[in-house]
Amino acid sequence: MKCKNRPAKKTLLDLIPEKAFIVGFYVGMAIIAILLILVILESCRVQASPVEKQVTLTWTAPGDDGNIGQAGAYDIRYNTVPINAATWETSTQVENEPTPKLAMSSESFSFGLMIEYDVTYYFAIKTVDDAGNWSGLSNIATRIWHDDMPPVAILDLIAN
Numbered sequence: 001m002k003c004k005n006r007p008a009k010k011t012l013l014d015l016i017p018e019k020a021f022i023v024g025f026y027v028g029m030a031i032i033a034i035l036l037i038l039v040i041l042e043s044c045r046v047q048a049s050p051v052e053k054q055v056t057l058t059w060t061a062p063g064d065d066g067n068i069g070q071a072g073a074y075d076i077r078y079n080t081v082p083i084n085a086a087t088w089e090t091s092t093q094v095e096n097e098p099t100p101k102l103a104m105s106s107e108s109f110s111f112g113l114m115i116e117y118d119v120t121y122y123f124a125i126k127t128v129d130d131a132g133n134w135s136g137l138s139n140i141a142t143r144i145w146h147d148d149m150p151p152v153a154i155l156d157l158i159a160n
Contacts, residue, residue: 050114053145057110057123059138063103064129071100071135075126076109083124083140091124100127117147 077091
């Protein structure tokens with residue numbers, strides 16, 4: 001029931017001019033359109049595919065007891081974050097590690113690794129002896145591969 005002397009109660013929507021709704025609608029639609037374009041562009045972005053590279057690690061063999069004898073086995077790992085005590089367990093172990101040579105012998109081990117260009121790879125080794133005693137973590141070797149090979153030139157271009 002309305003009172004004769006009281007104006008009708010206005011809502012918040014009644015206080016906002018009609019043009020503001022129209023402008024807000026178009027601004028909102030523009031924002032949605034920009035977001036959709038960004039999503040489409042991101043999904044079309046070319047992702048670098050991993051490529052296989054050969055890695056060769058070299059080091060001097062430790063012994064079974066310090067630098068005497070022959071150690072029992074190697075545990076060689078790599079990661080894309082620096083390897084330390086906290087990241088050792090989550091680092092990837094290489095397969096088919098070599099059997100250790102006599103202490104103070106030169107060691108070399110090559111293996112294939114799927115890499116991405118311009119990413120730092122970290123490598124480390126631990127050694128175990130025949131009694132199950134593990135060495136500390138080796139020093140950390142690093143390697144970055146760069147894609148410096150351009151595409152081959154087109155040699156069969158024809159104009160008709």
